[in-house]
Amino acid sequence: MVPYNQANRRPMSEPIHVRVRKFLQEFFNDEELTTFSFDYFPQVYNNFTNGMTKNQKIIMLVEFSFKSNRFDELLRALERERSSAFMKNFSENKNSNNLQDLYASTAEETRTGSNKERLNSFIHPITGKEMVRVSKGEFLYGDFKETIYLEEFWIDKTPVTNAEFKLFLDENPDHHVPSAWYGSLGKLIGQSGYEWDDSLRMFPAGKANHPVVLVDWYSAKAYAEWSSGDLPTELQWEKAARGTDGRKYPWGDEWLENNCYTPVFFNVTTSVGRFSPQGDSPYGCVDMVGNVLEWTRSEIRRITKRRVTRGGFLGNIAKLARISARDGAIPSFRHNSLGFRTVVNHPLIYSHSGLDLSDLK
Numbered sequence: 001m002v003p004y005n006q007a008n009r010r011p012m013s014e015p016i017h018v019r020v021r022k023f024l025q026e027f028f029n030d031e032e033l034t035t036f037s038f039d040y041f042p043q044v045y046n047n048f049t050n051g052m053t054k055n056q057k058i059i060m061l062v063e064f065s066f067k068s069n070r071f072d073e074l075l076r077a078l079e080r081e082r083s084s085a086f087m088k089n090f091s092e093n094k095n096s097n098n099l100q101d102l103y104a105s106t107a108e109e110t111r112t113g114s115n116k117e118r119l120n121s122f123i124h125p126i127t128g129k130e131m132v133r134v135s136k137g138e139f140l141y142g143d144f145k146e147t148i149y150l151e152e153f154w155i156d157k158t159p160v161t162n163a164e165f166k167l168f169l170d171e172n173p174d175h176h177v178p179s180a181w182y183g184s185l186g187k188l189i190g191q192s193g194y195e196w197d198d199s200l201r202m203f204p205a206g207k208a209n210h211p212v213v214l215v216d217w218y219s220a221k222a223y224a225e226w227s228s229g230d231l232p233t234e235l236q237w238e239k240a241a242r243g244t245d246g247r248k249y250p251w252g253d254e255w256l257e258n259n260c261y262t263p264v265f266f267n268v269t270t271s272v273g274r275f276s277p278q279g280d281s282p283y284g285c286v287d288m289v290g291n292v293l294e295w296t297r298s299e300i301r302r303i304t305k306r307r308v309t310r311g312g313f314l315g316n317i318a319k320l321a322r323i324s325a326r327d328g329a330i331p332s333f334r335h336n337s338l339g340f341r342t343v344v345n346h347p348l349i350y351s352h353s354g355l356d357l358s359d360l361k
Helices: 016-027 032-041 053-069 071-081 084-088 096-112 160-170 218-224 233-244
Strands: 121-123 130-134 137-141 146-150 152-156 293-299 307-311 327-330
Touching: 016 071, 016 084, 032 053, 032 071, 032 160, 053 071, 053 121, 053 130, 130 233, 137 152, 137 233, 146 233, 152 233, 160 218, 218 293, 233 293, 233 307
Parallel strands: none
Antiparallel strands: 121 130, 130 152, 137 146, 293 307, 307 327
């Protein structure tokens, strides 16, 4: 357990769910957090999946307790398990009356919804991926900065990784693994290092956290539907990458090569999040430029069936890296520079708990 440092006390002005999330991050390791959830919140524990990070588990736990009016129970459990650190972090006067007031005010806050700050991310109950909220409203789209209105949606924080795609394959044994082979046409040139082992249905060694590639549009769509989501439209993709102000890159209008992955060749990927947070979009999306291109569900106008791709680019070419740059491919196309991420229209229901997060405050 990390020793408490008086200088690191959380500001009392922070929303209570933010303070609790930071407390869990600081005073529980992953194994302790898992055990804590099993003991006190088995509904949450039952939704933990292999490969889920500690931070993802924390977000799920805090969301569940807050939405289900059990946040005071979470506070009491934390006080019981980490009493000394809890007193120092949550009680300015360090007395029981102060803590009772905290429990009472928190229970009332969750019951009435008086805390209006929306939680801006949730952990997908099927994939285990963190998804971030893109609020409804207008944004500036394209090179000519056309004003477009979109309803709220939630999008994967990162591209889907090899490890995450394997969860889909494990539950869909008849679906083919990512491959560079095109039947009688033979194997694509320059795709070595990214093909999966067909017999073991396993991704290449050392690339668990790399974006899954060599997936055509149909496979990306199948994964999205398996997870009760969809591929983003190119409008959704661009707003998630750009925010509302029409910026050229996720971080602003100035090209900064150390803010994204810019391989010299298309046959090189890197772990998702390597250039986070400096390269993140205003909504917290990772790798919206660089690393890999991404499928969208939008069709290119006047070109039958070709689907728009957005994102990755070749080398340190700032013009090609701008958010508004677009390309396209036929749905059956596969390449080791092309991956995807998914969207949902609202946070999903946790499969075991029955918790609907669609109006989470």
